Amino acid sequence: MFGYIIINKQEMKFKEFDLYQSYYCGFCQALKQDFGKRGQMTLSYDLTFLILLLTSLYEPKTAEEYVKCIAHPFEKHLARTNEFSRYAADMNLLLSYYKCQDDWLDEKKVSKRTMAGLLKKKTAEIAKEYPAKAELIADRLDKIHRCEKLGVGSFGKADGGSGKDGGCGKVDGGSGKDDGCGKTDGGIGEDGYPAYTDRVDEIAGYFGDIMAEIFVWRRDEWEQELRRMGFFLGKFIYLMDAYEDLEKDEKEGNFNPFLPLFHTEQFEKSCEGILTMMMAECSKAFEKLPLIEYTEILRNILYSGVWCRYEMVKEKRKRAAEQTAKKSEQQ
Numbered sequence: 001m002f003g004y005i006i007i008n009k010q011e012m013k014f015k016e017f018d019l020y021q022s023y024y025c026g027f028c029q030a031l032k033q034d035f036g037k038r039g040q041m042t043l044s045y046d047l048t049f050l051i052l053l054l055t056s057l058y059e060p061k062t063a064e065e066y067v068k069c070i071a072h073p074f075e076k077h078l079a080r081t082n083e084f085s086r087y088a089a090d091m092n093l094l095l096s097y098y099k100c101q102d103d104w105l106d107e108k109k110v111s112k113r114t115m116a117g118l119l120k121k122k123t124a125e126i127a128k129e130y131p132a133k134a135e136l137i138a139d140r141l142d143k144i145h146r147c148e149k150l151g152v153g154s155f156g157k158a159d160g161g162s163g164k165d166g167g168c169g170k171v172d173g174g175s176g177k178d179d180g181c182g183k184t185d186g187g188i189g190e191d192g193y194p195a196y197t198d199r200v201d202e203i204a205g206y207f208g209d210i211m212a213e214i215f216v217w218r219r220d221e222w223e224q225e226l227r228r229m230g231f232f233l234g235k236f237i238y239l240m241d242a243y244e245d246l247e248k249d250e251k252e253g254n255f256n257p258f259l260p261l262f263h264t265e266q267f268e269k270s271c272e273g274i275l276t277m278m279m280a281e282c283s284k285a286f287e288k289l290p291l292i293e294y295t296e297i298l299r300n301i302l303y304s305g306v307w308c309r310y311e312m313v314k315e316k317r318k319r320a321a322e323q324t325a326k327k328s329e330q331q
Helices: 014-040 046-058 083-107 110-129 131-150 197-215 223-244 246-252 267-287 295-303 305-330
Strands: 063-067 077-081
Touching: 014 046, 014 063, 014 077, 014 083, 014 110, 014 295, 046 083, 046 197, 046 223, 046 295, 077 083, 083 110, 083 131, 083 197, 110 131, 131 197, 197 223, 223 246, 223 267, 223 305, 267 295, 267 305, 295 305
Parallel strands: none
Antiparallel strands: 063 077
């Protein structure tokens, strides 16, 4: 669920890109200083957005340093760091650790289990500093894991259980009163959106909860909008990840909230509509924040960058479908 909150470099000025890159490099340096090379292994662009957002909002003192690194071994480059660089490093490590654990449970990837083991000690230290955030991240990823296991294949095919253990409730129309997935009929509504939208929202909402908690650095007058931003951005990330993994999940029999729509006429329209709604709500909250610096970079990410991967996956899927159709015609 990483790699979606990125810039659209083609629509960014050189000066803005250099500024963005300096915070990304500062983020990398913070991971290295606090957690060594193991920390740097978790580096992604996603939380660089959060660093820029919180820096613009709270205007902390920011240090500038020219450094060398593995990616740029022969030439020093500017790295900007502040308290949010280190906060993002802590949150990035928490996310990476619990995500590795989740991937190990889902797919039994030894590499993920090994990585989780490498990060365990440092994660425990972060959890002591941010106990509420660590507990919420672990809890919501566990809920996602339970829901996905109960709903393998598609929403309408799992009979589930009572969910009394804190799981998702019955997928064949159970009450889901235990904060679970609720019920679904797997159909398509008149507006072209799936009739199980409430369940899609709920499962994606678990990852939304995670990002909402991460976006709230402290409880103040900006908490509500930051939390709302993080919540809808988190839902977008989860659903975008599902959109990209459709073929893989279908082939391997894994859960995917978009599988009931796949291969239908409503598929692309419905997916794009749902994803657009998530980013529209995120952007509404963003525009309410009193930001002055870095607004063009932040808007580049929210209004353009987050869609780069979507357009790439959509185009790749379209080309694959055209090739399949062409082969069928030839046979």
